[in-house]
Amino acid sequence: MRSTTKRHRYATVVGILAGSVLLTAVPSAATTGGGSGVGDPYFPDDGNPGYDVSHYDVRVSYDPARPGHLDGDTTVTATATDRLDRFHLDLEGFQVGSVTVDGVPVRSVTRSGAHELVVTPAGRIAKGAKFAVRVRYSGKPVGESWHRLTNGGVSVTGEPHSATAWYPANDHPSDKATFRLTATVPDTWTVVGNGRPGPTTSPAKGSKTFRWYEDKPLATYLSTLAIDKFTVHTSKLADGTPVVNAYSPGAVIDPESEALLPEIIDFLASKFGQYPFSSAGGIVINGEADGGGDGPLALETQSRPTYSGVMFDASMVHEYAHQWFGDSVSFSDWRDGCTAECVAQYANQLWEEKGGADLDTGFYAGMVEQSEQDPGFWNVKLYDPGQGKELDPALYDKGSMMMHALRRTIGDAAFFGTLRQWQKEHRYGNATWPQFEALAKKISDRPDLTGFFGAWAHGTTVPERKYLYPGSLGRLR
Incomplete structure (x- = not known):
């Protein structure tokens, strides 16, 4: 990525309904396992040594006519690498409605600092135990990676941080996990995400639910949510890998660039080895509302890079090289x-x-x-x-x-x-x-x-x- 959106962390005490959350073990007299952060020298509060995430199941509902509100229901599946009496999550903004661990309401939820939600489960989580944390939340998205588009849609992209603008995550690239997105929007809108598309359904009159699944481990900043009145083109690579290209209204649709993508992937594979993912394509957004423009010009969102305005060969080569260097093999x-x-x-x-x-x-x-x-x-x-x-x-x-x-x-x-x-x-x-x-x-x-x-x-x-x-x-x- 050539242009970046950075989220700067800072310490302050906030209330239960504001701030963000970071899945991390908190030391106490009864807790073994690390403190806040995995020790990244640049972002010391990111990540956690007390658990390892294996999967994110992110479910959101969003209506562009109501841009100040998103409903989220995310389950984080993880394995404790130490015994945990409590842990932290990271989620910017929102009102947290409920938190459960393995279906059981937690004992308490409190805030610590500007971005951590401290969760005390009903019982200690044993070292080596697999557990599922479900967080239900709603409110106004506030993260710097949440970009409203000119047409009223949304693109969530950013580096080094972006995921926590819309779902709770262990926000450090050293903890990668598979990822499932289920997003419900009004039926005149389309949702595009990482990985392969799943079935699209209509749960209620006037709405549609879109599903995307990334079956290879993903670093959280490489996940994306894109909502717009997209024009969507689908095709396949020679080996049958599905290709999905989505264009916002007003974005440049360049058939020559689309046709060039298989050649670019083949060329890079000849230098780096087999293409590492089970889907490909691009998301081409068009402009940010409210005088935005601080978002990335392009970002290597996993399996489907995001571009601003147009998808062209130089940008495609760079972002697709990242599918090997940065996405498959991450920092x-x-x-x-x-x-x-x-x-x-x-x-x-x-x-x-x-x-x-x-x-x-x-x-x-x-x-x-x-x-x-x-x-x-x-x-x-x-x-x-x-x-x-x-x-x-x-x-x-x-x-x-x-x-x-x-x-x-x-x-x-x-x-x-x-x-x-x-x-x-x-x-x-x-x-x-x-x-x-x-x-x-x-x-x-x-x-x-x-x-x-x-x-x-x-x-x-x-x-x-x-x-x-x-x-x-x-x-x-």
Whole structure:
């Protein structure tokens, strides 16, 4: 993703009907298992070490004629990794009507800070036990990722956070889960989400219920809810994978871009390995109401990226590269953004190369000429860039340069072998940038890459010339 929507966390005491919730164990005299947060250095309150989510069942009702209200009924299925006397959930805004654990009303629900709902179940949850938390809630969506569209619809997208604008979640990419969406809207509207479409029904006169199911683990910020009077085009890839493209009124419908998607997926699969998901397509929204525009220009919402205004080849290549790098293999924490953005941005260069571009004398030489004497271009690290810089432009620009320099350092066989092996080893899971460095050293049989990565991924100045012009790039000096 090139543009971001960030949700900044802060601490304050709020009442039971405001704030957000984060599924996390709270230490007490009777509770074993971690405190609030999994220890992400950039977002310390995110996540929880006391449980692991396996599935989200999210049910919402929304009428665009009543934009200040959403009804939600979400069940979070998880396994306790420690014994829990109480735990937290994360949900921005809303009035929480009821909470149950395995169908039993909880003993108490209180607020802690600005975004945590502290849930005390009727009885202790044993370590290793599977449990289901059902939360019923309603009210005005307030999260920064909730974007009202010009036509009256809604798109919920954002990075690093978005899910908690509409459902309770363990909001950290290290805890991925399968996802089911059931959404009821007036019958003149359409809902598009992640994964494969299920049956559409009419539960009452004047309404429709849409169903979507993502059967591969999903990081919460990659889930999406899109409601509009969409024009929907359906097709299939050569292997039968369903493709669903949805266009808001006024969005550009480009048949050539639609027709190009199978070629893009095949091309990326030739570089990275088999396409990891059971559906594909795109959601093309059109404008935000009330002078919005702070939402992402495009975001790699899993299996069906979201685009603003138009879907075109460069954006499609980038967001679809993320289906492998960022979605299938996700961050371990937010220091690891380069494992997604550096590769996805370089995928655009690979696409240009497919069209005949010489990346050495064109892309790379041009980038060096523009940036070599600019200290500001180099002063952000690609790994662990710093809090607030987790999606810094350096990951895209300097990052794509680093990927090309790495390719020229170790050769095509080792470079693409590393990318494919990365997918095999971590498919549907999480991994760190240091693990990527270790794998590149192993696949290339080049332990001396420590200096290369030190200069490019960990450095804050222009790499010395042996790393800036490695291998065949030396002829550009």
